Amino acid sequence: MKPIHYLLLVVMALTGCQAGNNEKVTIATAANMQFAMEALIKAFEAESGIACQMVVSSSGKLTAQIKGGAPYDIFVAANVKYPKAIHDAGLASAPPKIYAHGALVLWTLDDELSPSLEMLSDPNISHIAIANPKTAPYGLAAMEVLKKNKLAEVLNDKLVFGESISQTNQYILSKSAEMGFTSLSVVKSPRMIGKGKWFFLNEGDYSPIKQAAVIIKRNESENSGAIHFYEYLFTEEAQKILKEYGYQMPR
Structure with a gap:
């Protein structure tokens, strides 16, 4: 193999790895979860090396934005109703799952x-x-x-x-x-x-505040980082963080 061809292969490989490492997860976050989400993201990034960013608003507004095509990967809501609406609209990979009670x-x-x-x-x-x-x-x-x-x-x-x-x-x-x-x-x-x-x-x-999350479908490809964070949300480590912020775990 000629040196120039080898160099091109190395550059392509490095570029591919960099793109994978730079995969960013965008988390649409209900406002009550803002501070807890900051702690969750910090712990998750340290463990996985996957960068995350959050967009904070009311669950209803985030739902409207997702239906309008907002480029979010995960919806962490303040109830079950809004994530269910996203799933019913065919915009979620699976039905909503409760991660905490507020x-x-x-x-x-x-x-x-x-x-x-x-x-x-x-x-x-x-x-x-x-x-x-x-x-x-x-x-x-x-x-x-x-x-x-x-x-x-x-x-x-x-x-x-x-x-x-x-x-x-x-x-x-x-x-x-x-x-x-x-x-x-x-x-x-x-x-x-x-x-x-x-x-x-x-x-x-008041009615129990059951908070649920869904992975949002984006294009044809799955964001592996989004799947990783979603799974992390239900781990013992994440649940411990949520408890520190006053959330109760699903019964």
Whole structure:
């Protein structure tokens, strides 16, 4: 073999390996999972060498984006309904699988306030942050809590809706809302722990928040990195990380 031909083969081989190593997994992530997903991605990348990036929004908005052709590889949602819609539309490789159960809390950064359902009616509270129940499962759960406790109509004028839990958190963190509903995983995250005060809401007051994930079909080829991350999500190591963020494992 001529030296030039050998050199070309080496270059082609190296290029092929580099492309494989640079395969990136794009994870459409429900807003409640933002901080937990950061920890999961860090651990997964260290173990596998596969790069990941996440796109964070409400589960409903992410569903619309996926149906519109957004180039995501995995959808990690805040309920089963939205991943099921993706599967029913023929856009997922398999039916959704539950990876965790979430929990809802009431959170405030106002030192003068103690979060509770009774406190929401206090005249000192003018704004209560809540995620849009039409697109965010945690917002829907929050509305169920208010209705269960006969507070929905009473507090209607105080409610400030965020597009997702992320925006709801910003309302609470900036004190634009004196109090608000968010996920337990947010207040237990290293970035938020110790900030403000939170109240654990009765899980019997809202439907179980069963969070599911699916691998999204993209073109004809399978993203092996996506399959690897999806499988990792259900490993003992990943479940341990999720528990640290307040999620309960599927029963």
